Amino acid sequence: MWSTLQHPACQVRRTALCSFYSASARRSQSWAQTIEQAQKLTTPTAAPKSPSRSPFVALDPLGIVADEMGNLMSNIRTLLGSSHPSLQTIANYYVEDEGKHIRPLIVLLMSKALADAPKRNFNDQPSGAWLNVDFNLSPLGVLKDWNPLTMIRSADKEDAVPSDGVLPSQRRLAEITEMIHAASLLHDDVIDHADSRRGKPSGNSAFGNKLAILAGDFMLGRASVSLARLRNAEVIELMASVIANLVEGEIMQLRNTSSAYEPAYNDDSAHNIHPKTCSTPEIQAAFEYYMHKTYLKTASLISKSCRSAAVLADVSQNLIDDAYTYGQSIGLAFQLVDDVLDFVGSEKDLGKPADGADLKLGLATAPVLFAWETSAELGPLIQRKFSQPGDVALARKLVIESGSIDKSRDLAKQYCDRARKALDSFPDSAAKDTLVSLATTVLNRKR
8 A cells, every 4th residue: 555655647646645635724704604404403392201211411413423524525516526527526516515415424423323223233332343444346447437635545554444433434434325315406406407506506506417416426436435335235235225216206206196106115114205195096106106205205215324323333234123113114204204394494593495496397295285185176287297388386275274384393293203213223322312403303494
């Protein structure tokens, strides 16, 4: 490895690398804004009291995983380094935005919550606890994937040391999760012809469709390489399937019809993520289609990231399953609330179009499907994807008047309750209590 560092190409880039790492001071102010946003999202107005809860009272998620979250974005920028400056700029476009980063936050909290759980191999350290997650498996000459920002990091032993309950492999998993999410945003904005994202021009608006798609592909490629270097076949399978799920979910959303939908597997958890009380088979089928699409597009990444964190922690199969249930439930609740905010939220708070924006895209979400139960005239509008003049305004009016907003929130609450229950098997810790708090405050978010 030291001989690699002495390579002339590495010598040429040292000045640039030093400049890159010195930029961390300039990012401190934006990171402070991230902490403030995440605290608003994850701090409830009144935390629920339960005799089964541990005595820990610290519910500040950034306080519990501050070191890991503090290094998250700089590590991702390093992973996205490229010899093509324009590609690196576009790939970092959404990464540079200091948003909520709720997905890696959940992964890190899950990792810390499982740190003291019994291990399957009965050792003090999980397998791979001292893994160097930057070390390549194949010769660099074969990979032909030059990243000028990882040459020094490859020899950095500090990253191979567990940090207060979070393994280096779990820290890298959190970074992979955010890269996959950011790539999906780049692709989604192209498909949706979006003009803005998080209060600024969308990637496709700023750079064009072609470069936005290529940047998303590049991010998925770098995420896949990082995933392989974790050297865990089960985690690779889980996270690789997320990418397929995102594509399948997007195809389902583009079709937005249940007429030819047939689930390809029999999974009890999948059959329990939608209401069973719809008044007609047609509405029931539409709800099943919507919930499965929601799992693929939103909950798959969160649930499989949580499960992967548990696999890397080397805990029991029951805890691995419970980690997955937590992530699945939080993911579904998060999207249900997001669909509600599309009707009652503001564009300023959301950082993206609201006021029935999904209707304008032809999408029938939970509030619309619940309203369909009492307003039969919504059926034809849904079938033609709100494409005729006046369809969007009429559908929005029927949704607001039907009480379906409250029904959608109630369904989201059911999933939050399910998420909290999944944590009952976890050892008591501040990280566990914070995950419980997060399940509650997802319902109250405004952005």
